[in-house]
Amino acid sequence: MCRQIKENLANVRRNIQAACETAGRNPETVTLIAVSKTKPLKFLLEAYEAGVRDFGENKVQEIVEKAPAMPPDASFHMIGHLQRNKVKQVLPYVVMIHSVDSVRLAEEIQKEAEKLGRTVDILLEVNVAKEESKFGFFPEDTEAAVMEIARFSNLRIQGLMTIAPFVENPEENRSVFQKLYQLSVDIKKKNIDNVSMSVLSMGMTGDYPVAVQEGADMIRVGTGIFGAR
Numbered sequence: 001m002c003r004q005i006k007e008n009l010a011n012v013r014r015n016i017q018a019a020c021e022t023a024g025r026n027p028e029t030v031t032l033i034a035v036s037k038t039k040p041l042k043f044l045l046e047a048y049e050a051g052v053r054d055f056g057e058n059k060v061q062e063i064v065e066k067a068p069a070m071p072p073d074a075s076f077h078m079i080g081h082l083q084r085n086k087v088k089q090v091l092p093y094v095v096m097i098h099s100v101d102s103v104r105l106a107e108e109i110q111k112e113a114e115k116l117g118r119t120v121d122i123l124l125e126v127n128v129a130k131e132e133s134k135f136g137f138f139p140e141d142t143e144a145a146v147m148e149i150a151r152f153s154n155l156r157i158q159g160l161m162t163i164a165p166f167v168e169n170p171e172e173n174r175s176v177f178q179k180l181y182q183l184s185v186d187i188k189k190k191n192i193d194n195v196s197m198s199v200l201s202m203g204m205t206g207d208y209p210v211a212v213q214e215g216a217d218m219i220r221v222g223t224g225i226f227g228a229r
């Protein structure tokens with residue numbers, strides 16, 4: 001298994017490299033987040049040994065169990081829908097929350113961040129394809145949400161995140177990634193205080209090379225590293 005995770009990682013890194021070459025990008029500007037949800041700590045440690053420092057989880061319970069057991073320079077990203085009553089519990093263990101999908105959730109994160117005396121990096125989740133089953137702001141509502149959330153002084157809006165539709169051919173998601181990129185450019189132009197728009201979190205196992213070509217700064221790869229769930 002150790003060997004498999006290592007090989008899978010090498011393969012993902014080669015694909016990132018190739019996508020960057022196609023797009024004329026520096027591969028060092030792409031952060032690979034290894035999505036370790038449902039996987040045991042042993043797997044995370046193997047990925048750590050192979051150089052991974054960023055891990056993505058979608059359940060608070062798993063983060064609070066795994067994060068304290070990992071080496072201190074491993075970082076955890078909350079990428080799943082977050083309930084307001086679990087914000088307090090998860091905050092000490094995460095470097096970034098990718099899945100801020102309502103102003104009320106942002107308000108709760110602000111409240112708890114203030115109590116801890118820290119600032120929290122967040123991304124706003126955008127439901128680009130307007131899928132019923134997905135969380136996130138619709139593209140046309142995102143700028144207004146950014147303006148509201150920018151008022152929370154303990155939050156830093158670093159950018160946007162999307163979960164593209166499940167498709168057979170990753171090319172089908174290219175326009176989704178292009179839309180998220182354009183949305184971030186449009187919002188950046190407004191120069192809103194407290195908002196940087198420097199991070200796009202997009203691309204998963206099925207489509208990350210396309211996402212990288214379209215400007216992803218963070219990609220979230222689970223199956224392609226750890227195998228099927």
Ligand SMILES: *Cc1c(COP(=O)(O)O)cnc(C)c1O
Pocket residue numbers: 035037058079080163204205206220221222223224
């Ligand atoms: C599970 C998950 C991923 C990783 O999915 P894979 O297809 O296994 O790479 C990425 N992002 C989010 C939000 C997820 O929940």
